[in-house]
Amino acid sequence: xxxxxxxxxxxxxxxxxxxxxxxxxxxxxxxxxxxxxxxxxxxxxxxxxxxxxxxxxxxxxxxxxxxxxxxxxxxxxxxxxxxxxxxxxxxxxxxxxxxxxxxxxxxxxxxxxxxxxxxxxxxxxxxxxxxxxxxxxxxxxxxxxxxxxxxxxxxxxxxxxxxxxxxxxxxxxxxxxxxxxxxxxxxxxxxxxxxxxxxxxxxxxxxxxxxxxxxxxxxxxxxxxxxxxxxxxxxxxxxxxxxxxxxxxxxxxxxxxxxxxxxxxxxxxxxxxxxxxxxxxxxxxxxxxxxxxxxxxxxxxxxxxxxxxxxxxxxxxxxxxxxxxxxxxxxxxxxxxx
Numbered sequence: 001x002x003x004x005x006x007x008x009x010x011x012x013x014x015x016x017x018x019x020x021x022x023x024x025x026x027x028x029x030x031x032x033x034x035x036x037x038x039x040x041x042x043x044x045x046x047x048x049x050x051x052x053x054x055x056x057x058x059x060x061x062x063x064x065x066x067x068x069x070x071x072x073x074x075x076x077x078x079x080x081x082x083x084x085x086x087x088x089x090x091x092x093x094x095x096x097x098x099x100x101x102x103x104x105x106x107x108x109x110x111x112x113x114x115x116x117x118x119x120x121x122x123x124x125x126x127x128x129x130x131x132x133x134x135x136x137x138x139x140x141x142x143x144x145x146x147x148x149x150x151x152x153x154x155x156x157x158x159x160x161x162x163x164x165x166x167x168x169x170x171x172x173x174x175x176x177x178x179x180x181x182x183x184x185x186x187x188x189x190x191x192x193x194x195x196x197x198x199x200x201x202x203x204x205x206x207x208x209x210x211x212x213x214x215x216x217x218x219x220x221x222x223x224x225x226x227x228x229x230x231x232x233x234x235x236x237x238x239x240x241x242x243x244x245x246x247x248x249x250x251x252x253x254x255x256x257x258x259x260x261x262x263x264x265x266x267x268x269x270x271x272x273x274x275x276x277x278x279x280x281x282x283x284x285x286x287x288x289x290x291x292x293x294x295x296x297x298x299x300x301x302x303x304x305x306x307x308x309x310x311x312x313x314x315x316x317x318x319x320x321x322x323x324x325x326x327x328x329x330x331x332x333x334x335x336x337x338x
Contacts, residue, residue, distance in 0.1 A: 022058040022094065025051075025065065029091050030267070032069065036084055037231065037265055045073045060097065066090065084228040088264075088271040095270075140205060144198045151194060155187040224250065227257040228264070228271060232327070235261060239320065249304055249311035255323040256301045259294070262327050277302065290329040297322040 020028075028051060035044035051065040072083045223229035230238065235258035242251035260280070263269040268288075269280055277298050284291050300319055304311045 019055045019057045019062065020065075022056060022097075025054075025056045026091060026094050029069070029087065029094070032073075033084065033087050033091060034265065034267075036073075036087070037228070037261070039231065041073065045070075048073055058097065081223070081229060085226060085271070085273065088228065089273050092270060092272040140198075140201060144194075144201075147194060147198075148191075151190060155190070159184075159187075224253070227260045230257070230261070232258045232261040232265065243313070243316055243320075248313055248316040249309070251316050252301055252304050252311055252319045255316075255320050256297065259297065259323050259326050262330055266330055268330075290326050293322050293326050293329075297326065 028047065032044050032048045035041070035047060048070055052067070052070055054065040056063050056065055069087065072080060227235075235254050239251045239254035239258065242248070242254060256277075260269065260271075263280075264271055269283060281291075281295055281298055284294065288294075297319060300315070300322070304315055304319070
């Protein structure tokens with residue numbers, strides 16, 4: 001009986017020692033959130049594994065870690081698109097319950113990963129998305145190769161057919177300018193013409209301006225209202241597609257979401273459902289050099305999105321210019337710190 005009591009006491013002590021603090025729990029969830037936003041799902045699952053069966057110490061008492069987080073990540077890259085929003089809301093509620101008001105330093109590993117995703121060439125002026133010229137040249141080269149092959153087969157068949165009419169005698173060698181010489185001359189001329197046409201097509205392809213991706217009518221979806229439904233670079237590309245389709249008002253919103261997601265990834269702002277854009281502005285430190293640009297972008301976005309039903313290309317250009325400046329200002333110090 002005494003040994004049983006000792007064993008129970010040791011189990012109770014081990015359970016107490018294994019409990020995780022609320023701050024460590026929030027930090028683990030924030031790292032999982034950063035990895036999910038960076039589309040590093042395998043790393044997110046590994047970061048969340050220590051939470052399995054974990055007990056959390058909080059000022060209001062102990063509670064068990066949320067097992068649904070592990071369940072949501074267990075399916076690999078396919079999980080509920082609302083999971084990042086629910087995870088951000090859980091983190092915000094836990095921080096509020098624990099009285100945490102400080103902002104953690106950004107995880108430089110995750111920030112570097114997000115920065116690498118955003119190193120793609122930005123859309124040109126007006127939101128045009130150029131196609132890669134190498135793909136067009138490859139298609140032209142393949143078409144020329146196939147044309148040469150078919151022409152060669154056709155010429156060979158033609159020579160064999162004409163040769164079948166000639167008798168097997170020495171008389172054809174004595175005839176000047178026989179049919180075989182004529183056919184060979186014609187074949188050589190055809191090959192020369194094909195080469196000239198191919199050369200002309202290649203010159204025109206090099207001189208031509210980059211083709212623009214034609215946009216089709218895009219149907220608005222619930223994803224467009226959620227900043228966390230896309231990564232920052234995906235919002236930038238989506239803004240270019242919307243602008244190319246003439247939907248400048250929605251393109252301005254896409255650029256604003258790209259800036260918000262960049263701030264979330266750097267842990268400068270934290271997403272919370274129901275928070276207004278001006279509450280985000282109030283959360284920024286006055287010492288940030290790009291804070292005035294963010295205020296101007298927020299003011300212009302509010303005017304374009306809530307003040308009317310249509311926006312102009314000039315308004316889109318102004319908003320995209322301000323948004324690019326903010327993203328660039330965030331990228332420079334992070335690059336220097338790395």
